[in-house]
Amino acid sequence: MKPAPFAYHVPSALTEALAVLDELGEEGRVLAGGQSLVPLMNFRLAQPTHLVDINRLDELDYIRRDDGVLAIGARARQSALERSQEARGAAPLLVEAVAQVAHPPVRHRGTVCGSVAHADPAAELPAALLALDAEVVASSRQGERRIPIHEFISGPFTTTLAPGELVREVRVPVSGAGSGYAFAEFSPRHGDFAVSGAAVLLQLEAGRVERASVALCGVAGMPVRAAGAEQSLRGARGSEEELEAAAAAAVEGLTPSADLHGGSAYRRRIARVCVRRAINLAFSRARGGA
């Protein structure tokens, strides 16, 4: 199928893009990498009347570390994040997560901010960003606001972005020295969307967990923080029993929807295994392992 007719706007500066979006209000839709939006349009599941293409906004093509934060601009491709040495040093969890998104051709085009704005509950990047306590910078003609990612994503494919706004940047606090991280997921075929995945960040102090962040994708209508697991990990040294207890706590109370990839109990089981694997690897990395 082909998309329904639409008007196409190609601004060459951010101020111009914001002016166009301001004028269009509810009618305006940002086009970034097009890896989610274009298929939806081709199936007529999305029928925007005005597309605002941000691919000429070179000023938003950056990944940089600045004052304890890794900032990723709206034009930065997922493949740029994957290759960025700066990102690998500042937020290795995010780099591990992005490598598991789709296939290289999709990552060459798809953007980090586009994945966040799209808010697919099964997507890797929003879950990793949730574990990392990232912030979303929303820009409009009226100014900017910073939104914690847990307030930005409000439901399946739904965010708190207002008409006239675009996601200009995602800001990720730099992970502390001595922290351990891992992103583990399971998908039936390499490159497919994951049945479920887990993002884990551990901060150890004298061999014990001082702070734990655990976030899951694919188990609810949006990425979720596993507060029970985080609590259970506090003070843990990484024994088998502690890992099992944390993994069980992570999925307690979750009732994932069934779909053609599996039932609710199956998804829960997969999530539990992913959490356990990710915690195990995060411990090993925090202690200086690979």
Ligand SMILES: Cc1cc2nc3c(=O)[nH]c(=O)nc-3n(C[C@H](O)[C@H](O)[C@H](O)COP(=O)(O)OP(=O)(O)OC[C@H]3O[C@@H](n4cnc5c(N)ncnc54)[C@H](O)[C@@H]3O)c2cc1C
């Ligand atoms: C074959 C295939 C496999 C895939 N597999 C995976 C996978 O395993 N995991 C995964 O997470 N994703 C997967 N994707 C999706 C891919 O990661 C997309 O790149 C991503 O979800 C959206 O990024 P984009 O830049 O392409 O956004 P677009 O498709 O351009 O836009 C998506 C939505 O976000 C909005 N948007 C984009 N950028 C902004 C912005 N800066 N401000 C405001 N709104 C914005 C658009 O208006 C639109 O509503 C897959 C895609 C394909 C085609």
